[in-house]
Amino acid sequence: MSALGLIWANLQRRKIRTYLTIFSLLVAFLLFTVLRTVAVWFEQGIGDTGGVDRLVVTAKYSIIESLPISQRAEILAVDGVEAITHMTWFGGNYQDPRNFFPKYPVEPLGYFEMFPEYIIDPDQLNAFANTRTGAVAPAGMLEQYGWQVGDKIPIEADIYPMSDGSRLWEFDLVGSYTTEAEGGPPPVFLFHYDFFDEARQFGQGSVGWWTVRIGDPERAPEISSTIDTLFENSLNPVKSATEDEFGRQFAAQIGDIGLITTGILSAVFFTILLLTANTMSQALRERIPELAVLKTVGFSNLKVAMIVLGESVLLCALGGLLGIALAVLAAPGINQAMASTGLGLFIIGWEVPAIAAGLAVLLGVAVGTSPAWSANRLSIADALRRS
Amino acid sequence: MAIVDLKDVHKSFTKGRERVEVLLGIDLAIDQGDFLALMGPSGSGKTTLLNIVGGIDSASQGHVTVAEANLNRMSGRDLARWRSSTIGFVFQFYNLLPVLNARRNVELPLLLTKLSGKQRRRNADTALEIVGLSDRAKHKPGELSGGQQQRVAIARAIVADPPILVCDEPTGDLDRETAEEILDLLGILNRDHGKTIIMVTHDPKAADHARRTLHLDKGQLVTEAAA
Numbered sequence: 353m354s355a356l357g358l359i360w361a362n363l364q365r366r367k368i369r370t371y372l373t374i375f376s377l378l379v380a381f382l383l384f385t386v387l388r389t390v391a392v393w394f395e396q397g398i399g400d401t402g403g404v405d406r407l408v409v410t411a412k413y414s415i416i417e418s419l420p421i422s423q424r425a426e427i428l429a430v431d432g433v434e435a436i437t438h439m440t441w442f443g444g445n446y447q448d449p450r451n452f453f454p455k456y457p458v459e460p461l462g463y464f465e466m467f468p469e470y471i472i473d474p475d476q477l478n479a480f481a482n483t484r485t486g487a488v489a490p491a492g493m494l495e496q497y498g499w500q501v502g503d504k505i506p507i508e509a510d511i512y513p514m515s516d517g518s519r520l521w522e523f524d525l526v527g528s529y530t531t532e533a534e535g536g537p538p539p540v541f542l543f544h545y546d547f548f549d550e551a552r553q554f555g556q557g558s559v560g561w562w563t564v565r566i567g568d569p570e571r572a573p574e575i576s577s578t579i580d581t582l583f584e585n586s587l588n589p590v591k592s593a594t595e596d597e598f599g600r601q602f603a604a605q606i607g608d609i610g611l612i613t614t615g616i617l618s619a620v621f622f623t624i625l626l627l628t629a630n631t632m633s634q635a636l637r638e639r640i641p642e643l644a645v646l647k648t649v650g651f652s653n654l655k656v657a658m659i660v661l662g663e664s665v666l667l668c669a670l671g672g673l674l675g676i677a678l679a680v681l682a683a684p685g686i687n688q689a690m691a692s693t694g695l696g697l698f699i700i701g702w703e704v705p706a707i708a709a710g711l712a713v714l715l716g717v718a719v720g721t722s723p724a725w726s727a728n729r730l731s732i733a734d735a736l737r738r739s
Numbered sequence: 740m741a742i743v744d745l746k747d748v749h750k751s752f753t754k755g756r757e758r759v760e761v762l763l764g765i766d767l768a769i770d771q772g773d774f775l776a777l778m779g780p781s782g783s784g785k786t787t788l789l790n791i792v793g794g795i796d797s798a799s800q801g802h803v804t805v806a807e808a809n810l811n812r813m814s815g816r817d818l819a820r821w822r823s824s825t826i827g828f829v830f831q832f833y834n835l836l837p838v839l840n841a842r843r844n845v846e847l848p849l850l851l852t853k854l855s856g857k858q859r860r861r862n863a864d865t866a867l868e869i870v871g872l873s874d875r876a877k878h879k880p881g882e883l884s885g886g887q888q889q890r891v892a893i894a895r896a897i898v899a900d901p902p903i904l905v906c907d908e909p910t911g912d913l914d915r916e917t918a919e920e921i922l923d924l925l926g927i928l929n930r931d932h933g934k935t936i937i938m939v940t941h942d943p944k945a946a947d948h949a950r951r952t953l954h955l956d957k958g959q960l961v962t963e964a965a966a
Contacts, residue, residue, distance in 0.1 A: 648793075
């Protein structure tokens with residue numbers, strides 16, 4: 353038996369109490385790891401934007417307002433702009449509203465030229481460009497829904513009915529695309545803008561937003577400003593930002609996630625602090641004669657205090673590590689659940705678990721300090737007299 | 740040669756505003772290898788005297804020398820170290836750790852030594868063998884009778900081979916037959932293993948097992964009887 357064995361044995365004294373406390377800590381640290389990861393994710397901007405040389409140009413007042421396609425030439429003429437393409441939010445459902453994934457009508461060649469990180473077979477890209485009803489999707493989406501190239505993919509529109517009033521759009525799947533980035537590309541279903549624009553009931557000649565490639569990323573603020581100024585007094589004023597900034601602004605629309613998560617976690621940890629402190633105090637009170645016996649057989653005050661502190665730290669560390677481990681194990685599931693949102697990958701890096709582990713040890717020290725101090729000061733004679 | 744030498748030892752406590760004198764100038768010498776019984780009415784200061792000899796309480800005044808160590812001058816840390824090698828304690832209610840089995844309870848004082856885990860276990864088994872409980876090594880205190888628990892406590896007291904055993908009412912919680920077994924065991928430790936034993940007891944029959952008996956009343960030694 354080692355000192356650690358003694359500490360562990362003491363924690364086993366009231367198994368149900370110990371396990372319930374560990375479970376509470378597990379839940380707290382699971383929440384911490386997941387929520388902090390979400391907060392960091394939002395603080396850093398959603399998803400991996402992949403490039404620093406792209407600007408997103410949206411309607412100034414709301415992302416749901418469309419922009420006239422006539423803006424293309426004017427934006428392209430701005431000094432420093434090298435290429436431009438567009439996307440539009442289509443909405444719609446595939447078979448069931450739960451099968452949600454973003455669907456964008458795009459310019460096939462322009463899109464894949466703008467986003468070189470998305471890899472598509474040249475023949476399939478060619479087929480996409482030359483098939484008006486053509487569509488491509490990430491390889492993972494084909495796997496998820498059991499699609500094969502050549503299939504017809506029915507999408508029921510909720511925003512854009514067809515010109516004949518039908519809400520059923522049918523696309524010919526002509527290919528798939530991938531990326532080398534971890535987790536694959538965002539789950540976006542792409543189809544031909546020309547077909548969309550021609551067949552939709554309204555909104556012809558408009559797009560959702562522009563993506564612009566610039567030659568020098570350091571000129572991004574200047575070019576953004578020029579584009580914004582260009583349409584300032586038009587019917588369709590715009591707002592330009594780098595992709596990263598756009599992601600942050602998008603996240604900010606949801607709310608101050610950092611503040612929300614900090615609020616939730618503060619409440620959780622305050623409760624856990626009280627709960628664990630109570631557990632440790634109870635454990636100490638029950639064992640005063642035993643601690644006196646340890647001192648009697650030769651354990652110094654400091655050693656006895658360290659044993660008590662060790663119990664607290666071990667308890668919190670165990671709960672913390674289990675919570676962190678569970679969060680890491682749950683990450684793929686969370687990813688799968690989030691995949692349909694198109695918000696990007698939920699990846700738990702090493703920073704949040706490292707902070708959580710440090711916090712667990714800190715919590716153990718905070719909770720154990722007072723009982724350890726009491727154990728340190730315990731008078732053997734007094735304690736034995738009480739037993 | 741005296742292994743315990745107390746000179747003019749006083750002990751007082753403060754209880755509220757009242758000062759309680761527990762020991763009033765105790766002079767006591769206990770030779771190495773002695774088996775001393777301390778008797779006296781409740782509140783006479785027996786346990787306090789035992790605690791002072793064992794280094795778990797300090798005298799308010801006077802000189803305390805035990806196994807050539809001047810306890811008056813030792814820090815708490817030094818006293819703890821000294822206790823681990825010099826004194827074995829046996830309590831009335833055994834004071835075993837309920838979460839540890841018998842072997843681990845006995846092994847406890849050895850955690851403070853530099854012995855390997857294997858050597859600690861071997862020593863603990865030897866101590867359990869001496870007290871006749873080898874076959875109960877893996878039993879927890881709750882699975883043992885009172886007499887068996889006291890034997891485990893005695894094994895814990897002797898496992899580090901201290902020269903002195905201090906026993907506070909070691910048979911106070913046991914029936915007569917079991918008490919006799921425990922007292923016989925203490926006798927063996929005294930005779931065959933050379934342990935100096937100082938035992939507090941209320942029981943005259945228990946005191947009969949000692950080589951000599953001291954009576955304490957109102958903080959003072961009043962009589963001495965040789966066995």
